[in-house]
Amino acid sequence: MYTVARHAGVSIATVSRVLGGDRRVRAQTEERVLASARAVGYRLNGAARALATQRQGTIGVVFPNLSGPYYAGVILGLEETANGLGQSVLIAGTQDRPESEILVLDLATKVDGLVLFGRTVSDITIAELVGRRVPVVMLGRPPVASASSVRAENRRSAAALTAHLLEHGHERIAFLGDPRSSPDAAERWEGHLDALQVAGVEQRLPDVCAFREADGRRVAAQVLRRRPAPTALLCASDEIAMGAGAAAADLGLRIPLDLAITGWDDIPVARHLAPPLTTVRQPLAELGARAAALLHAGIEGGGPEEATLPTELVVRRSCGCEVPS
Amino acid sequence: MYTVARHAGVSIATVSRVLGGDRRVRAQTEERVLASARAVGYRLNGAARALATQRQGTIGVVFPNLSGPYYAGVILGLEETANGLGQSVLIAGTQDRPESEILVLDLATKVDGLVLFGRTVSDITIAELVGRRVPVVMLGRPPVASASSVRAENRRSAAALTAHLLEHGHERIAFLGDPRSSPDAAERWEGHLDALQVAGVEQRLPDVCAFREADGRRVAAQVLRRRPAPTALLCASDEIAMGAGAAAADLGLRIPLDLAITGWDDIPVARHLAPPLTTVRQPLAELGARAAALLHAGIEGGGPEEATLPTELVVRRSCGCEVPS
DNA sequence: TTGTAGGCGTTATCAC
């Protein structure tokens, strides 16, 4: 910066002003500085700026290291709008390590705020974060403390989906998912129960299954051997549903003739499966975008807010419907 | 830090030492400082550390804002090993904006090094980066300047795949991809030509198609109306192949009876398509991991290196083979 | 409009 200042014949304060976008500089001076900066190939130093302004210009997002379209989609939306708001995005996967709490706390010193997915971080740590005045927005889990939160509507769509299955005549519906480890799954389970109750159908327990294809296949294989076997599988995610589909194929079951299967998320491939998967669409990118916006608001001093985005039942053929495609 | 120092009855220098992991501190003192730090809930400040050490503890990765399993998979692998090496990961999508060059240059002041995907950044900018002594590793594109590079083997597998199609009796094979905008696609095209030449089959031009399902569908629809129509579609990515599959279905073509289709990447759903997709597997996470490792080496002062990871032909049914599943 | 100078929170180089 001193180099540029000398080159342009001004003080570093002036250089700082024009490069920092401060308007109160004579146009002529500004131009001269800009030219000098370009001449010496100078750029403001991120760390020094951060230290002086107490602003990192970066937000962090903590997610479980699961692959799959869900996280990718949300993070993509998040990155895009964060970028539009002038914030970079730092990602941190908590590979279920125990030290992840420390990781998050340290991360907090490198960013202006955090977006936390589902159950990646314990309530204790969240409280700690909030106590440190770190703006936090939670994604896909019920709000806590004074942190913002954005999520997709779960309960109503789960009820609608269940009702749809009941209309197809299914009475033994198995729920594949893990309400205890995922707030989203918990709400979907609730909605499922709501619909069963309305219809006066006997309720059963969820078949615990993580959000992964392999687990879906494993759990479905067990469930389908039960007698009497369920005639429909309500899966808490499309990936579980894909695994379930594989398990069904292993047993020689035809979908949807012998068994109906539904998913959740409407990941891109859902429509290409055989048969196309009936599922519930979540606005992935929009979830991320809202999270970025809410976090930005929080960083700017705004109070906590909540947003619940609508979801949409996507009826295709795996539930037994005859849909033109 | 002053607070902790006072609390522990030592100087900030000592506090800095124990929290920074400097071993030359008496064990007893260390414990006292640690206790004090915990007592006041103190953590080292990222920005200040970065400024003082000239190390950000962060690497950046620049990618085109495409969704899809490819980027997600690579980034996941990258994040994981970077984390293991003590580096955070900053992501930046260049949504094909023209200002992306500036974005990258600015990003460079907030990180210790950059991983650049394919053609996200112009050669000029790369040169600029290298000139600034910013460690750079390129992913999926031929090496340039004195930057490291990691990629997956393309040419040989493309030749093998083409040869396989020829064995099935296909002579009119259309290549869907864009060799000009993607170095990976270019190499696959080369390999394709290699095999055609060896077999003495007439070569044609590639059918330009971006790495997206929608484009695959659109381009395939055109290609399949050509007369004589191709009997096989060699797609530069699984996503293109999926789009092509949809286009084929629109025309009432049966796969692989009327038309063979192959993809590239072996994304998770490839095996679940109807019929299961013959494709080439790339070690996504491994690509990311290697990139992180090479970048780390570069940051530590090492010179540029190159790595080419092996790929694997995955024969399933869309090419016409009868595979047990 | 522009310049001066103190401060942001650590690390690192010296002495002790």
Next chain:
DNA sequence: GTGATAACGCCTACAA
């Protein structure tokens, strides 16, 4: 081992 005390590179009152 431990403690002063300069940097590190920028921002921002405050003064001119």
